[in-house]
Every structure is written in C-alpha cells, then in structure tokens.
Amino acid sequence: MANTFRAISLSYKTAPLAVRELVALDESEAKTFSLKLKELFGFQDILAVSTCNRTEIYYTAEADYAESIIKLLAIEKGLEKPADLPEYFVNLSDQTQAIRHLFEVATGLHSQVVGDLQIPNQVKHSYQWAVDADVASPFLHRLMHTIFFASKRVSQETSFRDGAASVSYATVELIADLTQNHTLPKVLVVGLGEIGTDVVKNLADKGFAQITLLNRTYAKSVSLAEGTDFRVADWENLEAEVAQADVIVSSLRVATPLFTKAFVEQLNILTFKYFIDLSVPRSVAPQAEEVPGALVYAIDDIQAKANAALQRRLESVPQVHRILDEAMAGFQDWSKEMVVSPTIQKFKQALDQIRKEELARQLKHLTPQEAEKFDKLTSNIVNRILRSPAVNLKNACRRGDADQLADVLSELFDLERQAEPK
Numbered sequence: 001m002a003n004t005f006r007a008i009s010l011s012y013k014t015a016p017l018a019v020r021e022l023v024a025l026d027e028s029e030a031k032t033f034s035l036k037l038k039e040l041f042g043f044q045d046i047l048a049v050s051t052c053n054r055t056e057i058y059y060t061a062e063a064d065y066a067e068s069i070i071k072l073l074a075i076e077k078g079l080e081k082p083a084d085l086p087e088y089f090v091n092l093s094d095q096t097q098a099i100r101h102l103f104e105v106a107t108g109l110h111s112q113v114v115g116d117l118q119i120p121n122q123v124k125h126s127y128q129w130a131v132d133a134d135v136a137s138p139f140l141h142r143l144m145h146t147i148f149f150a151s152k153r154v155s156q157e158t159s160f161r162d163g164a165a166s167v168s169y170a171t172v173e174l175i176a177d178l179t180q181n182h183t184l185p186k187v188l189v190v191g192l193g194e195i196g197t198d199v200v201k202n203l204a205d206k207g208f209a210q211i212t213l214l215n216r217t218y219a220k221s222v223s224l225a226e227g228t229d230f231r232v233a234d235w236e237n238l239e240a241e242v243a244q245a246d247v248i249v250s251s252l253r254v255a256t257p258l259f260t261k262a263f264v265e266q267l268n269i270l271t272f273k274y275f276i277d278l279s280v281p282r283s284v285a286p287q288a289e290e291v292p293g294a295l296v297y298a299i300d301d302i303q304a305k306a307n308a309a310l311q312r313r314l315e316s317v318p319q320v321h322r323i324l325d326e327a328m329a330g331f332q333d334w335s336k337e338m339v340v341s342p343t344i345q346k347f348k349q350a351l352d353q354i355r356k357e358e359l360a361r362q363l364k365h366l367t368p369q370e371a372e373k374f375d376k377l378t379s380n381i382v383n384r385i386l387r388s389p390a391v392n393l394k395n396a397c398r399r400g401d402a403d404q405l406a407d408v409l410s411e412l413f414d415l416e417r418q419a420e421p422k
Contacts, residue, residue, distance in 0.1 A: 163309025
C-alpha cells in the first residue's frame, strides 16, 4: 500500500472552546508529540498545527491512524474522558482532501475571520517545528513551500487580506490610525468580555501601545495580563486611568452610559482623547463629544469598517480558490512524478553500470586522456538514452497511467535485480 498524506482536524467548527483548550499544543508539546508519533508509528511526515481555534495533525502513512493519534493525544494531555474526544475530530484520510484542507487553512479560508493573517504565520511556525524535530520529508518540504508561495500570490493578487474584517481588528486598526503621531500611546481597555479580550490580544500582537486593563472583576484583568507587560488597574481608579489614557476602549455591559458628558468634562482634556465605544447599549454618551478634545467612535462606525473589509474579502474568495487550484495541480504533478522517480533512478543506475563495465574493459588500451574523453562520451550517451523514457514516464504520471509503464521498464531491464546489493 502506498504512503498517503492524511490529517485529523478539530476546530471551532467542530468543538467548543472548552474542548479546544484541552487539546491545544504549544511548541514544546507539538515537537514532543510529533517525535512520539514518529517513534510509535514510523510516520514519514508530521505537521502539528495548533492555535486557539484548531488543533490538527497531518501525517504520511500507509494506513489510517486517526483513532490511534487521537488516543495518544488524549493521553499526552491527561484528559479525564478521552473517549469523548474523537467525536470532535474530522478525519481526512484521502490525500487530495487533506492537502486541499491544509492549503485552505494556511491561506485563511477556514479562519473565524476570513483571510486572517495570523493563521498563515502559525502554520509557518508549525512547519518550523516539524523541521526542528526532523519529521519532514521532501514531500512535506515541497508541499509547504508550494502553500507559502500560493499564500503570497493570494496577498499580492487579491483583496482577500485587505482591511480589518472583524470588530476587534478594526478597532486596533483605528487606534493605530488615531495615534500614529504618538510614541507608545496609552490605551486603556475598560471591560474584558469577549470583544474586549480580543482587542487586548490584537493590540498585544501589534506591540505599538502601552496597554492598561481595567475590569470590575480585578482577577480577570490579572489573568489576562499574565505573561505580558500589561498594566492592571483597580476599578476604583477609573477616572484617574481615563485621565492618563490617550485612547479608551470601552466594552462594558451597562444600562446607561458610564462615560457621560459630565464625566468627560472633569478630565480637563488638553489635547485629544479618543473614546471607542464597543458596548451595546452604549457606554459612552454621544454628548461626550461636545467636550473640547473628546472624540467618540461608536460600534456602528467600527462595524461598518469591518463589514466593508469582510465584503471585499468574500468577493475575493473565488479568485483565491483559483490560485489554490493552480498551486495544487502543480504539486500533484510533482508528487505523481515522485512515484516513478525510484524507477527512473534504478534505470539510470542499470545503464551506468553497463557503461562502467564496458569502459573498464577498454581502459587498459587507453591513455588517461583518452579514458577521460570516453568516460564523458559514454556518460552523455547514457543521459540521452535515459531522457526519453524519463520524460514519457513523467507525462504518464500526469495522465495517471505511469504504473504500467514503470512495470514494463522494470521487467525489460530487470531493474529489481539490478538494484539488489552485490
């Protein structure tokens, strides 16, 4: 049975966050898990892709090992109910299906925010982990570089990654625009629900601002700030923190606005202070903008920007698929040619062995200069003889009927016997 590239996939489409958190792999865990898979099952290729939204294992093997991989993952993560885990995974045991899935994941077609640039970078990290762990064969190297080239084409030739297509990304983009003349602007995030947390994470990825977290539940701020250089402020110091900040991002759940015109007037704004209100109902009163220096951006402003970008991306999806189709076709041709490469190599070795044996019989009659000329001449003849069968075999690969030609060539020249060590 031929080796086949396969995958198992757990993502936000198939599993809730509580489950995704349980099976997520960091760099060290991904490398360790890959090495165990290689040791236990002898996989030729292993690629572990793990993000907050997905955990996927790609591998090359003769048989389908999906069940065994999931069991081992459950053991490695110390799960209490490993029997429940398989229901969250999709098994991609067909090579073309697995390859297409990886192309689409790495391009951002399967991201929660279509066209998200984070996932291509995360797939690159996963590939580097595979290289570091020495679990990548020429097949995986060629596949990944084909994917990266296709992803580059998508960026250059389409609008698939243009603009900020989510509220949190659009918010960060707006902050960057508003503070482009500031050095490390002070950004205060008030309220750490889902959208507030997303804004904080995206701000951290950009690294252009000093971030302060302020939440009614202090422990949540501390938890989100863990492992970062974020400041954490007490709710009691709300007014003082707002006074110090250049940008206030508010995503509070309130019945009436917290940041009223009276509240903003007390801040004594000297230049500009930007309020970005992501709350519904509003947490920043529209009248606050009547205070000199105060500028208010409501959720509708941000959502309109995100929707426009998302629409541009969605309109580019057919073009993205065309690029991936072209890249996959080229890779499939190459992978088919790889099947007959051993036959071509054996044929070349058989011809070269005949050449060397005949040349050896004549060496005693030749001068060193003549021997060198005959060696080059006969080598060129072998290469010319080899050229036509090699081209025909590769063309047959594209037609899908190379196996029969390879078998005939092997039988005519007894290549299996020729390849045996002497």
